[in-house]
Amino acid sequence: MGRKKTPAADIALLLEGTYPYVRGGVSGWVHELISGLPEYTFSLVFLGATRDSVGAMRYELPDNVVSLSSHYLMEPWNLKPGRSRQGDAHCFADVNELHESFRQPDAGFDEKVLGRVLGCLGKNGQLGPKDFLFSESSWRSICDGYTRFAAGASFIDYFWTVRNMHSALFRLADIAHEVAPARAFHSVSTGYAGFLGALFHNLTGRPLIVTEHGIYTKERKIDIQAAYIQDSRGILADPSETGMEYHHHLWIQFFEGIGRIIYAAADPVIALYEKNRQRQILDGAEASRTQVIPNGIELEGLVHVRAQRADNIPPVLGLIGRIVPIKDIKTFIRAMRAVCARLPKAEGWLIGPEDEDPEYARECRDLVSSLGLDENVKFLGFQDITTVLPKLGLLVLTSISEAFPLVLLEAFATGLPAVTTDVGACREIIEGSGDEDRALGAAGAVVPIASPEATAQAALELLMDAPRWRAAQRAGLQRVERYYTQAGVLAHYREIYQRAINH
Amino acid sequence: MAGIGFELRKLLNRGTFVSVLQAYGAASIISSGPWIVSILGIFAIGVMTSTTGEDWSSTFVGEFQVSVTYLMSFSLILTGPLQFLLARFVSDRHYEKRDDLILPNLFGAISLVTLVSGSLAAVLLSCCFSASWLYRVLMLAGFVLLSNIWIVVVLLSAAKAWKLILTAFVAGYAITVSVAMALRTYGPEGLLFGFVAGNGLLLFALLALVARTYPSPRMLAFGFLRRAHVFPSLAFTGLFYNFAIWADKFIFWFNPMTGQTVLPPLRSSPIYDLPIFLAYLSIVPGMTVFLVRIETDFSVHCERFYRSIRRGATLDQIQNAKTEMVASVRQGIYDIFKVQGMTVLTLIAFGPQLLAWVGIPPLYRLLLNVDLVAVGVQMLLLAILNVLFYLDQRRIALLLTGFFAVSNIGFTALTQLLGPAAYGYGFAVSVALTAIVGLVLLSRKLERLEYETFMLQRS
Numbered sequence: 001m002g003r004k005k006t007p008a009a010d011i012a013l014l015l016e017g018t019y020p021y022v023r024g025g026v027s028g029w030v031h032e033l034i035s036g037l038p039e040y041t042f043s044l045v046f047l048g049a050t051r052d053s054v055g056a057m058r059y060e061l062p063d064n065v066v067s068l069s070s071h072y073l074m075e076p077w078n079l080k081p082g083r084s085r086q087g088d089a090h091c092f093a094d095v096n097e098l099h100e101s102f103r104q105p106d107a108g109f110d111e112k113v114l115g116r117v118l119g120c121l122g123k124n125g126q127l128g129p130k131d132f133l134f135s136e137s138s139w140r141s142i143c144d145g146y147t148r149f150a151a152g153a154s155f156i157d158y159f160w161t162v163r164n165m166h167s168a169l170f171r172l173a174d175i176a177h178e179v180a181p182a183r184a185f186h187s188v189s190t191g192y193a194g195f196l197g198a199l200f201h202n203l204t205g206r207p208l209i210v211t212e213h214g215i216y217t218k219e220r221k222i223d224i225q226a227a228y229i230q231d232s233r234g235i236l237a238d239p240s241e242t243g244m245e246y247h248h249h250l251w252i253q254f255f256e257g258i259g260r261i262i263y264a265a266a267d268p269v270i271a272l273y274e275k276n277r278q279r280q281i282l283d284g285a286e287a288s289r290t291q292v293i294p295n296g297i298e299l300e301g302l303v304h305v306r307a308q309r310a311d312n313i314p315p316v317l318g319l320i321g322r323i324v325p326i327k328d329i330k331t332f333i334r335a336m337r338a339v340c341a342r343l344p345k346a347e348g349w350l351i352g353p354e355d356e357d358p359e360y361a362r363e364c365r366d367l368v369s370s371l372g373l374d375e376n377v378k379f380l381g382f383q384d385i386t387t388v389l390p391k392l393g394l395l396v397l398t399s400i401s402e403a404f405p406l407v408l409l410e411a412f413a414t415g416l417p418a419v420t421t422d423v424g425a426c427r428e429i430i431e432g433s434g435d436e437d438r439a440l441g442a443a444g445a446v447v448p449i450a451s452p453e454a455t456a457q458a459a460l461e462l463l464m465d466a467p468r469w470r471a472a473q474r475a476g477l478q479r480v481e482r483y484y485t486q487a488g489v490l491a492h493y494r495e496i497y498q499r500a501i502n503h
Numbered sequence: 504m505a506g507i508g509f510e511l512r513k514l515l516n517r518g519t520f521v522s523v524l525q526a527y528g529a530a531s532i533i534s535s536g537p538w539i540v541s542i543l544g545i546f547a548i549g550v551m552t553s554t555t556g557e558d559w560s561s562t563f564v565g566e567f568q569v570s571v572t573y574l575m576s577f578s579l580i581l582t583g584p585l586q587f588l589l590a591r592f593v594s595d596r597h598y599e600k601r602d603d604l605i606l607p608n609l610f611g612a613i614s615l616v617t618l619v620s621g622s623l624a625a626v627l628l629s630c631c632f633s634a635s636w637l638y639r640v641l642m643l644a645g646f647v648l649l650s651n652i653w654i655v656v657v658l659l660s661a662a663k664a665w666k667l668i669l670t671a672f673v674a675g676y677a678i679t680v681s682v683a684m685a686l687r688t689y690g691p692e693g694l695l696f697g698f699v700a701g702n703g704l705l706l707f708a709l710l711a712l713v714a715r716t717y718p719s720p721r722m723l724a725f726g727f728l729r730r731a732h733v734f735p736s737l738a739f740t741g742l743f744y745n746f747a748i749w750a751d752k753f754i755f756w757f758n759p760m761t762g763q764t765v766l767p768p769l770r771s772s773p774i775y776d777l778p779i780f781l782a783y784l785s786i787v788p789g790m791t792v793f794l795v796r797i798e799t800d801f802s803v804h805c806e807r808f809y810r811s812i813r814r815g816a817t818l819d820q821i822q823n824a825k826t827e828m829v830a831s832v833r834q835g836i837y838d839i840f841k842v843q844g845m846t847v848l849t850l851i852a853f854g855p856q857l858l859a860w861v862g863i864p865p866l867y868r869l870l871l872n873v874d875l876v877a878v879g880v881q882m883l884l885l886a887i888l889n890v891l892f893y894l895d896q897r898r899i900a901l902l903l904t905g906f907f908a909v910s911n912i913g914f915t916a917l918t919q920l921l922g923p924a925a926y927g928y929g930f931a932v933s934v935a936l937t938a939i940v941g942l943v944l945l946s947r948k949l950e951r952l953e954y955e956t957f958m959l960q961r962s
Contacts, residue, residue, distance in 0.1 A: 081959040084951065139954045146818055154815030159957055 087135025122173025443476030675705025796835030
């Protein structure tokens, strides 16, 4: 593979299944980060599953991107086994010791052993793909792990699960040796991208920054299931008998182990909100290395939107989001019944596309009719939020799961308080995080999930109490201006990048 | 498949002494039957056409017997590669449940064999022989027929249709003997005509059996020649094995010290040939045990081992299945050793009486004893090779048969230098060494079987 003579970038961004090939929250965040920091050059290292699974580029790369390399972790090896081989006993002893420490989450692990393992990884004769796939040492490790921890499970499924989940690591080792190094490495997740970062860090001594937008193992659940179904088509496997629960558990354990390797290499370890930072510490990150940098929004575009707001408080509750079960639209509709009982003129607007789960959308419409709310609850489909936000009196999120909903910040910036369920970063965004932030007051209310009564109660308290509503509006405006601007986020990363480059 | 293995297991599982005897009796007939039938058939013709009446050892080296020996050896060696390739092709298609591909490919193979054996025989017979045209035409026909018969037998063996094969052989050789008898006044040509007639019938009977076992809408296919279905190591294994079995005989025929011309350019070795062919009659007990233990017990355990892996068994269950499989190999080899060993010892003990009884000069006794041991050990080697094929260890099988061929040439040549007292030991030492090497390699392979099965696959 010919290496192009490109000048080493300031920052290598390690991207797993996102930017620039897939649209989404994280990709948008990455794009803003690169565009917002034109003084740094970036090289992008994209990791995908297979070549076929990746489509066309979805973003126009900013000028400060100096290179983009794409790598595919789940492509078959096409390696011929040849003769049997012993495998390096020392390397496998180190690997076993490392696994042993992963099984005791509270004990630390020997960084020297980790360093040796990362150093051998990918080198044929030590811990290369052939040693992993074909050697007797590797076979003994697999049998030993199976006998001690999985003795009742289908051996062939265990075997292929272990083989499939580790095989990507050997490709990552190749990538770490192939790709031109940068002054600092920034992985936008743990998992495979984070592991590549740990390899780069080990290889070059340059700092590794990790930003986690969500919880890797939770998000990967779907991929893991998909991968599992593929695994079952292994040469010797009988696809009819697939008890996947145990192997799913293996994948989770695997990514937890990978996570600990990454946390050992990374500084800083960044979370979007405090709750996630605590989770990182629980998962093995050293507290002093962790920090929170929330997402931010551009305020300029929204200032004029705030001016369009009428003086009175419109009795309109808006839910902005796709009509899908995870947003728990039905709780919103049921809450609307309690709201309308007290406030007959009240309206509930569902703002978001319905095409993702038409069955669920139909159930929601049926529910509206059966509750007699046809006059009050409206399905508006996709809307431009700058026109719809000024017409709302309250933003409501009934989701059973969220990470960091930007729509809350946008609502605050246009002078709109919010009622949300207590998921993800919502409580921190509504009530503040840290003493100074909390002193600004609540920008709305936080309610338990799946609780129409509590949701209605909180909404009515805000809508029918104008001074309280105005206080919440003010708190929201101040909070978003002080803590959640894109400029603020960029300033944080500018500082982190500067420190890393000068390291 | 409803092969003989299944029926044998039923008999054995009944567990009574009589049913066990029945099972072994059936096994002995169907395993070594065709081989014994053909040797006896040729002998019978020799005895009945004997002019001297007393010493029928001389008739064994008569023109007809030598001609048939050449037909057999050359056709076996020529078709050796295709025999092994086709056995593999058939078992793979059967595993894929594509039995419909078997018949058309058999006809493809037969066309190929007929073309190659026919042209080869035509060239050789027209340049190197001076016998009558009728003799040469009959030789050509016999060669083509035998070559095809080996191919069809391999295919029916893969289907374990032993009983049907035996019936066809008995019928074929009955025709051979009776026609030969009727035409014996016409000399070697008359006898050969009988041979061609009988084998012609045999071939068509066998073909009819195949057509019945594997019906197919297609007539002709050459899928067996596609690169993906051709395992070069198997082809060479087939060549080496068949060549190795005949190498010592060739050497004895063509050394002027030990061989003589019978019908130019065909040669034979009066001192060497008779004992070895008699010795081959002693394999009946060994073949019987081989069929029961390897083709039945072991093959069931082998299938169980691989199935346990595919069906998602635990490692413990897989290892238990392997332990049982290894035990069945050990039992099989031990039983062959025991039974064939007893047979050989008995024959050696009663050798002088037996030789006197069938009228063979006692000077053959020493050589016959050596050959009996060698042929017995060859049974062990056959079992080892078979186990290796079941485990798909083609590389080791190739190595073993290659070693067999080379060592047989080397040791036989050495015995020729050492003189008559050493005759026969070349083949015996070569077979014994090959069997020992095979046992060592097989036991090493079995020890690491799970590792190699799981880890040494393409990834």
